[in-house]
Amino acid sequence: MENVKSFFRVLYNNKQAFAGMIILTLFLVMAIFGPLIVPLDLGTDFLHRYQWPSFRHPFGTDYVGNDLFQQIVHGSRSVLFIGLLASLFTVALGFALGALAGFAGGIADKIISMLIQILISIPIFPVQLIIAVVFPVQNVIMLAIVLAVLSWAWLARNVRAAILSLKQREFVLVCRIMGLPKIHIIFKEILPNVTSYLASTFVLNTNSAIAASVGLMLLGMAPYDATHWSIMLSNASTQANSGMNTAGIFNMMVPTAAFILLQMSLIFFANGLDEALNPRLRTTNKVRKVKKEGQV
Known part of the structure; x- marks a missing residue:
């Protein structure tokens, strides 16, 4: 509790x-409970298209009269689910490979380190796009795998470096002398020491995965979801011509603002998450703050 x-x-x-x-909590609550509370009507209503925000339509209506608020609420579930699932795959893959390279060493370390160097040196999104073309994405699980398969390198590199340092610590050496299995040492002794870093990386990777999924959806390389915010952006650009049609300006502004607000909340939250989960980092930052105040 403390x-x-x-x-x-x-x-x-x-x-x-x-x-x-x-802000992130509000988005999560909206994604989980919003679709159960807010009804979704995607029928055409040309008499009420391009409506400005009002009590009936809080965010206005789009080019066929659909309520933008309803689409934002229902689309938040798929946006967050794709980002969280892809980030989960990325963190699991990055930790597993980084731990294997750092703890096992030898040939495994050399092969994984070589893969890390290759992936770090290439642009990720164009390769993800090629993978999506070669292996057509049929569902959300496949999309999450496409987003994660090339995004684990930096995490694995940092986990490897952390484990190379941690495995020389006394508590790990004692475990090895006692003959405890490597799985126990990695998950019971080493993992708790990198949990704060993994948590903040998970949040930041969620942000990156959401941005990448938007790109793939806008290019038609991901499963179609009528309420996904990227589809709303695409429709605003192609169908409503919101760039030139001032009547449809909210068609573009609403999903754009939702994306910006969500990504800002993820970045802000990640910046403090590592400190909140790492007592040693909290102590270090407190000492720095005291020294800074003393100098002032």
Whole structure:
């Protein structure tokens, strides 16, 4: 209980991270419960198209009269689900390969390190696009795999470096002398020491995965979802011509603002998450703050 209080206390003191957590929580609540509460009607209603925000239509209506608020609420579920699932795959793959390279060493380390160097040196999104063309994406699971398969390199590199340092520590050496299995050492002894880093990386990777999924959807390389925010953007550009048609300006502004707000909340929250989960980092930052105040 004290750890939970300490976690939220650190986030509250970091105003940027706290604001990010509040906004992200609102998006998560909207994605989970919103579609159950807000009905979705995608029928055409040309008499009420291009409506400006009002009590009946909080975000206005699009080029066929559909309520933009309803689409944002229902689309939030697929946007967040794709991002979170892809990030989960990325973190799991990055940690597994980084731990294998750092702990096992030898040929495994050389092969994984070579793959890391290759993936770090190439542009990820064009390759993801090629993979989506060669292996057509049929569902959300496949899309998450396409987004994750090339995004694990930086995480694996940092996990490998952390494990190379940690495995020389006394508690790991004692475990090895006792003959404990490597799986136990990695998941019971080493993993808790990198949990804070993995958590902040998970949040940031969610942000990157959402951005990449938008690109693939706009290019037609991902499963069609009528309420996904990227489809709303595409329709605003092609169908409503919102760039030139001032009547349809909210068609473009609403999904764009939703994307910006979501990605800002993820970045802000990630910036304070590592400190909130890492007591040693909290102590270091507190010492720096005291020194800075003393100098002032």
